[in-house]
Amino acid sequence: MNDITEAVSALRAGGIVGIPTDTVYGLAVDPYRQDTLETLFDLKGRPLDKPFALLVASIEQAMSLARFTDDALDLADRFWPGGLTLVLTRLPDAPLWLGHRTRRTIGLRCPDHPVALELLRTAGPLVVTSANRAGEETVRDDAAARAIFGDVVALYLEGFAPGGMASTIIDLTEPTPLVLRKGPVFEP
Numbered sequence: 001m002n003d004i005t006e007a008v009s010a011l012r013a014g015g016i017v018g019i020p021t022d023t024v025y026g027l028a029v030d031p032y033r034q035d036t037l038e039t040l041f042d043l044k045g046r047p048l049d050k051p052f053a054l055l056v057a058s059i060e061q062a063m064s065l066a067r068f069t070d071d072a073l074d075l076a077d078r079f080w081p082g083g084l085t086l087v088l089t090r091l092p093d094a095p096l097w098l099g100h101r102t103r104r105t106i107g108l109r110c111p112d113h114p115v116a117l118e119l120l121r122t123a124g125p126l127v128v129t130s131a132n133r134a135g136e137e138t139v140r141d142d143a144a145a146r147a148i149f150g151d152v153v154a155l156y157l158e159g160f161a162p163g164g165m166a167s168t169i170i171d172l173t174e175p176t177p178l179v180l181r182k183g184p185v186f187e188p
Helices: 003-012 034-044 070-079 114-123 142-152
Strands: 017-019 026-029 053-055 084-090 105-109 126-130 168-171 178-181
Touching (some): 003 026, 026 034, 070 084
Antiparallel strands (some): 026 126, 053 126, 168 178
C-alpha cells in the first residue's frame, strides 16, 4: 500500500492527514465528513465563523463545488495550480457545512505540489488548513507538523512546502474582487 492509498483510507475513516503543499504544510480532512471537520476546528482552536478552504486537483473538481464566473475562470486559468484561493458562491448541492454557512461561499485552491495533487486526484477535493494552531506560525514540513500534533493526525505525508507563505485569498462574490489576504499572488 503506498502513502497516497493509506492517506485516502485514513481520510475516509475520519482521520486527519498531514500534506505538503506549495505554500505551507497542511492538515487535510474529508469534506463530506462533518464530524471530522468539527474535530479540525477544535484541533486548530479556530472559530467556526472562519471557514476552511478546500484544495482541488483541477478547475473541473472546483466546479463541482462552486459557481465559476468568467472572472473566476480567468484567475484560475492564470494562477492554478498555485498560491491563489478563490472565494466563490457555493453550489446548492455542496454540503452546507463547507465554507461560510450564512454567506454560502466557499474558498477553493489548486496547489502546485506533486504530492498534494496526487492525493487530490485520488481522493477528490479536501478541506485543508495550515498545520498550526490558530494564531501560531505556519510550518513547512511533516516533521514540524508532527512536533505540534503528534498522533492526533492519522498520517503525515512526507514533504516540504517550498513557498512558506499562505495563499492569497480573493473574494469574487462581491461586485469588485476583494483581496482578503495577501500572499504569493497579489493582484487579481
